[in-house]
Amino acid sequence: MMVGYAAKANNSLRSLHADRMKVIFDCSVPFLFAHGGMQVQIEQTQLALEKVGVAVEPLRWWDGKQEGNILHYFGRISLGIIELAHRKGLKVVNNDLLGGAGARPAWRLKLQRLFKRAAEPLLPPYITTALNWTSHRQADACIALTAREAHLLNYLFRVPLDRIHVVPNGVEEVFLESSPAKRGEWLVCTATIIELKQVLKLAQVAVQAKTPLWIIGRPHLETDEYAGRFRDFARQHASLIRYEGPVAGRQQLADIYRQARGFILLSKWESLSLSALEASACECPLLLSDLPWARKFFKDKATYCPANKSIEATAPVLRDFYDKAPLLPLPPKPLSWVDVARQLKDVYLSVMKSTAGG
Secondary structure, eight states: OHHHHHHHHHHHHHHHHHHHOEEEEEESSOTTTOOSHHHHHHHHHHHHHHHTTOEEEEOOTTOTTOOOSEEEEESOOOHHHHHHHHHTTOEEEEEOOOHHHHTSOHHHHHHHHHHHHHHTTTSOHHHHHHHTSSHHHHSSEEEESSHHHHHHHHHTTOOOGGGEEEOOOOBOHHHHTOOOOOOOSOEEEEOOSSGGGTHHHHHHHHHHHTOOEEEEOOOSSTTOHHHHHHHHHHHHTTTTEEEOOOOSOHHHHHHHHHHOSEEEEOOSOOSSOHHHHHHHHTTOOEEEEOOHHHHHHHGGGSEEEOTTOOHHHHHHHHHHHHHHGGGSOOOOOOOBHHHHHHHHHHHHHHHHHHHTTO
């Protein structure tokens, strides 16, 4: 009887919290200034949360009367914002992307950890506050996209394990429900045209390896010098490098993944690539940078290549992937955004339950 009573009490608390829960979204980089994976992540997460009954609003910085229960911040949140949110009675969930740190070798991470722990008690508070070294620890919960990022939150920033929640990105239903199609000759890469993604190097590798490559995406700025060099190279090698900018429709992109011979992403670092997940949902063989995030998530269901190899050293890897792609194992199916939203809802409820002393 006591067990049944406790279960009913917990369910009642869960329903009460769900009914009155409102989440406010904020992020470190406004969409106006840079498009990319974070924008897709935020927009799709909001849509999916609303489908599972969670009210979500973007932070209205001009509205002093806006109300909510949880501030969900995407990016590195400042300690000052956390303190102000707590004064207003909001719990804080931080969804920082640690792809850069996640790509560093173990010895560099160890040095970073030792330096932070030695310097933190010695530096004046205004310096550590400006560096946001302690903001992760002050948040009520931290979201990690991968087990690698969860480890870094604890290892580098000393976030208690019970406040770290691994919730990956999802993909839209259009990719998960796409139909199999005959594979063509083109490899495909979907990425923003910036140096971080190494699209120019990838195009040069493809020419060296004589493998046809279709690159889909756009630069942050059309006048960017790196993007200009990439476009010039693509025009000079149009027989092997296909570049027409971004693809407008999500169904069209799903069809491209289904018909591609394989998917490639050789970026210098990532948190959890949305384009790789979309390709994975469409059962497209993957060639990824040999980085911990990819190894942890895709394990032996992808092919890997060091991101820092020369063009000459990378070309044979690409050629081998191209030749073997039809026989490679299928990558794992990712979660849908609704699946992700359900996990986030549980995180929100646990944070709100702690408010009630549950």
